[in-house]
Amino acid sequence: MISAISTVLVANRGEIACRIFRTCRESGIRTVAVHSDADENALHARVADTAVRLPGAAPAETYLRGDLIVKAALAAGADAVHPGYGFLSENPDFARAVLDAGLTWIGPPPEAIEAMASKTRAKELMGLAPLDAAQVTEAELPVLVKAAAGGGGRGMRIVRRLEELSTALEAARAEAASAFGDGEVFVEPYLEHGRHVEVQILADAHGTVWPLGTRDCSLQRRHQKVIEEAPAPGLPEGLTEQLYALAVQAARAVAYVGAGTVEFLVADGRAHFLEMNTRLQVEHRVTEEVFGLDLVAEQLRVAEGHALPKEPPRARGHAIEARLYAEDPARDWAPQTGTLHRLAVPAGVRLDTGYTDGDAIGVHYDPMLAKVVAHAATRAEAIRRLAGALERAEIHGPATNRALLIRSLRHEEFTSGRMDTGFYDRHLTALTEPAPDPYAPLAAALADAHGRSRFGGWRNLPSQPQAKRYAVAGEEQEVRYWHTREGLGADGVRVVHADERAVVLEVDGVERKFVIARYGDEVYVGTTRLTALPRFPDPTARLAPGSLLAPMPGTVVRVAEGLAEGAAVRAGQGLVWLEAMKMQHRISAPVTGTLTALHARTGQQVEPGMLLAVVQETSS
Incomplete structure (x- = not known):
């Protein structure tokens, strides 16, 4: 009997909650958000029809409390719960609690989650076994310490020296317990130059399992994906069909229902099973673009008991997704916090985000700001479209990985399809070399000078220039300009136009336009971020060496x-x-x-x- 869903509570936050709410609205389904105290004003809490507070800020107090989320669903009158991804999305006890409360669970059966949620048990189900951490030898290095529950790169450590194994195990356990409420970890061989390839599956309760193409997710930092694409380029002949068969085999082995992902490491033309994610993935968007599907809508239909057509739709074109993080890749990927003043991308690409202009980026959750997705007829066109959109995007706020994404997309190893999971190990230093626009400080100074000139800034002494100091990419720069009867002037360039929002400079006979945005002392000139410095620095603001x-x-x-x-x-x-x-x-x-x-x-x-x-x- 088909049971129609009328109100869905999303047991998650951020861009995935916003994305699910969008599909629900288009389907005429009411939505309920849950939010921590830190997320009280978050976008997902604002766009839902109803919101329920989970007291506290840390995940362990809020989004990992299945009992509180079930109570919230019942109190808000929801009849279904969607777990999103992360947090409790692969927790079989939470799925059972939802079902025991008489609610519809938009996900696979708890038994299927239980069979695959622990990566150690999943490997056993596929006829594989992890290494015994106590018996790892030098000959087996490098190895990967990995959280048995959850994903997203948390609870993972590469070990290349045997004496580092115990420390890596301890750190991985602590990180896994904090992120997933489960500190179990295991050890497996680490292949240095493999590609991370996965297969999206969608299954109904009537025996149909769709393998919805491949995805390549090889560009990763800290074992968390950065750039994903569909289909995976350049796979050897016959390997795609083999991956499809293995993915369907894994799904049928646990009587899977709903959307899921089977992940592999591909090396030397062979596929090595990694795990099965019993949930929607961050990168599901590229599959949707290629197959013309809304996977959330399909999840809802499957949860209502509808049967899938026997054959999936045909794939078309190529899609690439970049994850925009508030982090500094040059400083060990350190996450960044602060106010996101502006986030906008040009037309022609998709933007999935849980933030809007003026939102605060806090310390409690993942630093991903958004996913930017481009779809085109060919891979080369999709790469060009995505890189160009990121370059023209307005991203004003804490430091991000935007420059890294653009350079990665344009790197010859990526454009030729020869990347592997060691891409950033080899190229990170070159990809994060500071490259601010050399004319950005001058453009910022001229825009500021134009604003002040309305209150009287003209001087009759061109020999007495004005000076302005900025911090750019960790270095201080001083620029000089002057006011003349004809307007603003500077050495080596002709100032064609200057106002508070845009400056046009003629450099070597070519006119260049600079778009300016200012938020207090923070100045954004195109993709270059600057900080205006005081004219006279504080001599006491110094730190001891070391x-x-x-x-x-x-x-x-x-x-x-x-x-x-x-x-x-x-x-x-x-x-x-x-x-x-x-x-x-x-x-x-x-x-x-x-x-x-x-x-x-x-x-x-x-x-x-x-x-x-x-x-x-x-x-x-």
């Missing part, structure tokens, strides 16, 4: 055992570990020397720039 500052707001979760002031430390030694945005970040000694100050304490909340420790270098 000072270690908190790179982001977070919690001190660990201080190296036995560490105390006066201790000898070596360069690269881990001293303090911070947890922010569901990831642990190691703060290491910058030089070999003596720890002369230690301010960090376990459990302490820190803000960016807070002094954690000082290491005095040993004199040679």
